[in-house]
Amino acid sequence: MPNATCFLVAYALALCLELGRWVGLSTRGKFWLMLLLFATTGIALLTHSLYLLDRVFLSAASDQSWRLVSSWHDWGILTSWGLAVAYAVLLFRRRESWIGLFVLPLLLILVGASILIPSVPLNQASSAGLWRIVHGVAMTLGTMFVSLGFAMAIMYLVQESRLKTKRAMKSMLRLPSLEYLQSTGSACLLCSAGSIGFGVVSGVIMNLAQDGQVNWSDRGIVFSGGLFFWLALASGIQWYFAKRGRGHFTAWMNILSFVIVGIALYLVVSAPHGRREVKDVTGNVPLSSLVIGGDR
Numbered sequence: 094m095p096n097a098t099c100f101l102v103a104y105a106l107a108l109c110l111e112l113g114r115w116v117g118l119s120t121r122g123k124f125w126l127m128l129l130l131f132a133t134t135g136i137a138l139l140t141h142s143l144y145l146l147d148r149v150f151l152s153a154a155s156d157q158s159w160r161l162v163s164s165w166h167d168w169g170i171l172t173s174w175g176l177a178v179a180y181a182v183l184l185f186r187r188r189e190s191w192i193g194l195f196v197l198p199l200l201l202i203l204v205g206a207s208i209l210i211p212s213v214p215l216n217q218a219s220s221a222g223l224w225r226i227v228h229g230v231a232m233t234l235g236t237m238f239v240s241l242g243f244a245m246a247i248m249y250l251v252q253e254s255r256l257k258t259k260r261a262m263k264s265m266l267r268l269p270s271l272e273y274l275q276s277t278g279s280a281c282l283l284c285s286a287g288s289i290g291f292g293v294v295s296g297v298i299m300n301l302a303q304d305g306q307v308n309w310s311d312r313g314i315v316f317s318g319g320l321f322f323w324l325a326l327a328s329g330i331q332w333y334f335a336k337r338g339r340g341h342f343t344a345w346m347n348i349l350s351f352v353i354v355g356i357a358l359y360l361v362v363s364a365p366h367g368r369r370e371v372k373d374v375t376g377n378v379p380l381s382s383l384v385i386g387g388d389r
Contacts, residue, residue, distance in 0.1 A: 097144060097170065101204045103137030104177070104197060111193035115265060127188060134184060138177050145174055168233060169207030175237035176200050190269045195244040203240070224299035231292030232317075235285045235324075236354060242281030243351035246344035249274040253341060275340040278347050279331055285350065286324035293317050316357045323353055 110130045118126060148167050180196045252268045268274075296317060300307045308314065327346040334342035 097204060097208045100137045100141040100144065101201065101208065103133055103140060104200055104204065107133045107137060107193065108197040108201065111191060111197060114191060130193075131184070134181055138174075138181055141170075141174050141177055145170055164210075166207050166210045168229060169203055169210060171229075172233045172236050172240075173200055173203035173207060175233060176203065176240055179237070179241050187269060190267050192244070192248070192269070195248050196241070199240050199244055224295050224302055228292055228295040228299050231288050231295055235288035235292060236358070238281045238285035238288060239324075239347075239351050239354045242278050242285065242347035245274050245278040245281060246347035246351075249278060249344040250341065253344075271340060275335065275343050278343045279328075279335060282324065282328050282331060282343070282347055282350065285354075286321065286328045289317070289321045289324055293321050312360065316360050320354060320357045324350055 107130060110126060110133060113126055114123075145167075148170065176196065177200055180193060180200065183190075183192045183196070248268050249271060252271055252274065255266075255268075256271070269277075293314075296314065297307055300314075327350050331343040331346040
């Protein structure tokens, strides 16, 4: 089975091919460049999918249970896979636009961060197994939509600036229209709010199934709930101003949401909610056993 470095290199090569569009090529040269880009993206997504499936099979073989997200490493791999699928769809439907220049760097950061995170299994109770999967997938989708919305927001601001200075007609850089970027960014914000909200609800049910109670003061629950509140508020703000012809508010709401989600994720992972404690024979918890990738 491929390792994570394989598709990391493949995505990096795809980014290089996207950058290759800056070179003035003939019609035949552009055709072969796009063909290579499609092939590289397909290979990267295939190896990425095989690696993700291998992680699922390894989890099933270790404790006879199917887990889509068994560690923070797997969560990052799954999130980056969702973003890769979105990029592949956009590449196929909007091949004339250079969307990869803005999506692929985020994808590389996600994959690189996932490689650096230890793949320590989460301490998961079987009674909450189904809801834990639902919770993990919902939070993954929310993060993926926030990341995609951030890329759309950056493209919107770049395109808006180019149109104001009349550089869009002179530049080789091709981006989607402002209307498309605004509508897609708005959809990403709404989908992220819905996904995170469903993730919070499923997380509460998961805790009830596992422990019979919910620790409302837990940092993970507090940050997740606050994150949903912000995304819902940001969705309302961008909808209000978008109806009044201020599309750049959607872009700034997506950028701010991306920053807030990044901070919230860091706080959740670094909190007991995102750590696993391993006690020694004396019942103490060694400092070295507090590793990212576990659960409380």
